[in-house]
Each structure stands twice: as structure tokens, then as C-alpha cells.
Amino acid sequence: MAGGTVDRVQRLEVVVNQLMEQLGDLPEGYVLRSSLDETRDAVEAVRDHFQQVEQSFNARFVALERIQEDMAVLKRAVAGVELGGSTGHSSMARMKVPDPKHFDGERSAKELENFLWDMEQYFKAAAVPEEEKVSITSMYLAGDAKLWWRTRVSDDTVPQISTWAGLKTELKRQFLPTNTSWLAREALRRLKHTGGVREYVKDFSSLLLDIRGMSEDDKLFNFMAGLQQWAQTELQRQGVQNLQQAITAADRLVDFQTIRTNDSGQGVNNVNKEPMNGNARQKMKKKAVVTETVSGKAPFNYEKSKFGGCFICKGPHLARQCPKREQLSAVQADEDGPSCARMGSLQLVCDANEPQLS
Structure with missing residues (x-):
């Protein structure tokens, strides 16, 4: 028993001596340097992790600030509506936006342009989202325009219209006449001053809206060419230089003519009356033969009363x-x-x- 213990102790001493010999062969500081490298790697890993966490935190903080700003705007808007504030959004919310006029598919440049303009103003006043403009516009189509829209929606062979810009393009392609400017120029060439000056100015201005690219000199020339000779002479005497001056001077001519006629004693109702011809005088004589009964007396004959x-x-x-x-x-x-x-x-x-x- 004792011999076995001695043997084990001896073997243990041998192992220890071998280990000591091996440790004696290692360079000095080997163990410390190895531990330092491992620690440095661990610190770098922890630093990278903290940087990632910081970046994520900063991104979430920025998003939170934006959410807080949006919440503040919404709170001010809601408070303005409830308290009757004078902000633009609250005024729009309280104001009833009038509905635009329906478009029935008339092939007229003015009608179509006015409809598109009214719809854009309606969208702006009612704060309509972009994705709802097409569906809302379709509610204000009537007649041929509604029939065209129904056919267009049910046609699977063509792309569907989903934007307001696309709908405007399709409406103009379908209902806008291609020769509007040509027809307006032809009508402007035939327009003559046969009635009142103001009627002529109104018709001229209406036709001019359909003509694009006409110079100021051409506008003035066409306006002067359609006037009667006395009106042309008066405007030339005043030395008008552009269309606006000519229209203003023509309006003054109408006012002056009316005042001059009233001062002559004929009255307002006699301004536009034509001289009585022979047929009119004959009709007046026939009317004079008609008899009347006045205050229960015998009929009075206008013709016999002359003699x-x-x-x-x-x-x-x-x-x-x-x-x-x-x-x-x-x-x-x-x-x-x-x-x-x-x-x-x-x-x-x-x-x-x-x-x-x-």
C-alpha cells in the first residue's frame, strides 16, 4: 500500500518536472500577450455593437420627432375647427364648396376648358386627394360624356385611366375640336357691326378666346374692320393703339349716343326705332278706324272725327x-x-x- 503511494508520488513528480521544463522553454510574457489580444478583440466587438445600437436609436429618434410634429399639426387643425379658428384649413372645413357644373360632352373648346378649370378649383378648395380625382370627376359627366366614360371603363383592351392628368388628356382628345382656332378665325372674319356696338364687342371677345397666337396688331385690325364706318372714323380720330383701348372707346361711343338721343327729346324707348315707312302709316290709319265706347256713350269714330x-x-x-x-x-x-x-x-x-x- 505504502509502495503504491510512493510510486504515484514519483510519477506525479515526473509529470511536474516535465511541465516545468516545458514552461521554462516558453518566451516570457507569452501568457499575458495572448490574454491582451483576446481582450482587445472582445472590446472591439462590443464597440461595434454599441455603434449599431446608437445608429438604430438615432433613426428611431428622428422618426419619433417627425411623428410629434405631425401630431402637433393635427392638434392645431382640430383645435381650429372646434374653436372656430381663422386658419385656412379650418375655413375650408367650415365652407361649403359649390359643386361644379356638369359637362354633357358638347364639342366646344370653351365648355370643356371651363369644366376642367372648375374641377381643378373644386379639388383645390375641397382638398381632394389625388387618387380620388378621377372618380369624383366621373360623377360630373353627363350626356355623351357619361356614355363615353362608361364605354371607356368597360373596355378591357385599353389601359384604365387612374390619374387626373390622364383623364384631362383623354377628355381633350375626345371632345376638344381640332379646328377650333380655324373656325373662330373664319367667324371673326365674317363678324360685322350690324346692331349695337356692345353686342359687337361681346361677340368679338367671345371668338377671340378660341384663337391662340394672334398678334395685338391683328386683333386691332380685325376689330376695326368689322365696325361701321362712323365708328371706325371716331376710333381713328381718338388714336387707339391696341384692342383694349379700342373696346373702351367703343363703349364710350355707345354711352354718348344714348345720352345724345335722350337729350334730343325722343326718349330712351325711341333710340333704336326705325323711321315709319308707307306700310306702317297705312296700318296706323286702319287702326284709327276702330271705334271705342267711352263712359257708356255712343261709339266714337276716329276717322269721322276729322270732319x-x-x-x-x-x-x-x-x-x-x-x-x-x-x-x-x-x-x-x-x-x-x-x-x-x-x-x-x-x-x-x-x-x-x-x-x-x-
């Missing part, structure tokens, strides 16, 4: 041809003598009363 016969004997002749004219003259001559009263052949004698009067 009532002799006022002495009521005969169908003139007074100067009356056979009793000489008798009337004799009666008037006798009235220059003593004052007497006579009526027809009846004579009131007053000679007997003359002495009493003296």
Missing part, C-alpha cells in the same frame, strides 16, 4: 258753304245795336225796358 260737318246747321258741307251763313252774319250785325238776346228766330224785345233803365 264733323257744318257747325251752323250740322249739314254735310263746310261752314263757308252753308246757306244760313248770311243769316248768321245779319244776326251778328244786329247785336252791335241795342243789347238783346236772340236764339234762332226767337227775338226777345227789350226796347220797352230802355226808358226804365234811363
Whole structure:
């Protein structure tokens, strides 16, 4: 037993001696340097991890700040609506935006352009999102325009319209006449000043809206060419240089003509009346023959009232041809003598009363 223990101790001493010999062969500081490298690697790994965590934290912090800003804007908007604030968004929320006029598919440049303009103003005032503009616009199509839209939506062979810009392009391609400017120029060439000056100005301005690219000199020339000669002379005398000056001067001509006519005594209602021709006079004579019953009396004839016969004997002749004219003259001559009263052949004698009067 004791021998076995001694053997084990001896073997252990041998192993220890071998280990000591091996440790004695290692360079000095080997163990410390190895531990330092491992520690340095661990520190670098921890540093990289902390940098990643910091970057993630910064990104989340920026997102949180944006969310807080959006929340503040929403709170101000909601508070403005509830308290009746004067902000633009709250005013839009309280104001009822009028609906635009329907477009029935008329092939008119002015009608289509006005419809598109009204829809854009409606979208702006009502704050309509971009993705809802197409569906809302389709609700304001009528007539041929609605029929076209239904056919366009049900057609699977063509791409669907999903944007407002695409819908405007398709509407113009379908309903905008290609020769609008040409037709407007032709109508402008035929336009003449035949009625009032203001009517001519209105028609000229309406046609000019359909013409693009006309120079200012051409506008003035066409406006002056359609006027009557007296209006052209007056505008040339005033020396108008552009279309706006010509229109303003033409409006003053209308006002001056109306005032001058009223001052002449004819009245406002007689400004545009034409002189009476022979047919009109004949019609007026026929109207004069019509009789009327006034205050229950016998009908009064306008035609017969022109000649009532002799006022002495009521005969169908003139007074100067009356056979009793000489008798009337004799009666008037006798009235220059003593004052007497006579009526027809009846004579009131007053000679007997003359002495009493003296």
C-alpha cells in the first residue's frame, strides 16, 4: 500500500518536472500577450455593437420627432375647427364648396376648358386627394360624356385611366375640336357691326378666346374692320393703339349716343326705332278706324272725327258753304245795336225796358 503511494508520488513528480521544463522553454510574457489580444478583440466587438445600437436609436429618434410634429399639426387643425379658428384649413372645413357644373360632352373648346378649370378649383378648395380625382370627376359627366366614360371603363383592351392628368388628356382628345382656332378665325372674319356696338364687342371677345397666337396688331385690325364706318372714323380720330383701348372707346361711343338721343327729346324707348315707312302709316290709319265706347256713350269714330260737318246747321258741307251763313252774319250785325238776346228766330224785345233803365 505504502509502495503504491510512493510510486504515484514519483510519477506525479515526473509529470511536474516535465511541465516545468516545458514552461521554462516558453518566451516570457507569452501568457499575458495572448490574454491582451483576446481582450482587445472582445472590446472591439462590443464597440461595434454599441455603434449599431446608437445608429438604430438615432433613426428611431428622428422618426419619433417627425411623428410629434405631425401630431402637433393635427392638434392645431382640430383645435381650429372646434374653436372656430381663422386658419385656412379650418375655413375650408367650415365652407361649403359649390359643386361644379356638369359637362354633357358638347364639342366646344370653351365648355370643356371651363369644366376642367372648375374641377381643378373644386379639388383645390375641397382638398381632394389625388387618387380620388378621377372618380369624383366621373360623377360630373353627363350626356355623351357619361356614355363615353362608361364605354371607356368597360373596355378591357385599353389601359384604365387612374390619374387626373390622364383623364384631362383623354377628355381633350375626345371632345376638344381640332379646328377650333380655324373656325373662330373664319367667324371673326365674317363678324360685322350690324346692331349695337356692345353686342359687337361681346361677340368679338367671345371668338377671340378660341384663337391662340394672334398678334395685338391683328386683333386691332380685325376689330376695326368689322365696325361701321362712323365708328371706325371716331376710333381713328381718338388714336387707339391696341384692342383694349379700342373696346373702351367703343363703349364710350355707345354711352354718348344714348345720352345724345335722350337729350334730343325722343326718349330712351325711341333710340333704336326705325323711321315709319308707307306700310306702317297705312296700318296706323286702319287702326284709327276702330271705334271705342267711352263712359257708356255712343261709339266714337276716329276717322269721322276729322270732319264733323257744318257747325251752323250740322249739314254735310263746310261752314263757308252753308246757306244760313248770311243769316248768321245779319244776326251778328244786329247785336252791335241795342243789347238783346236772340236764339234762332226767337227775338226777345227789350226796347220797352230802355226808358226804365234811363
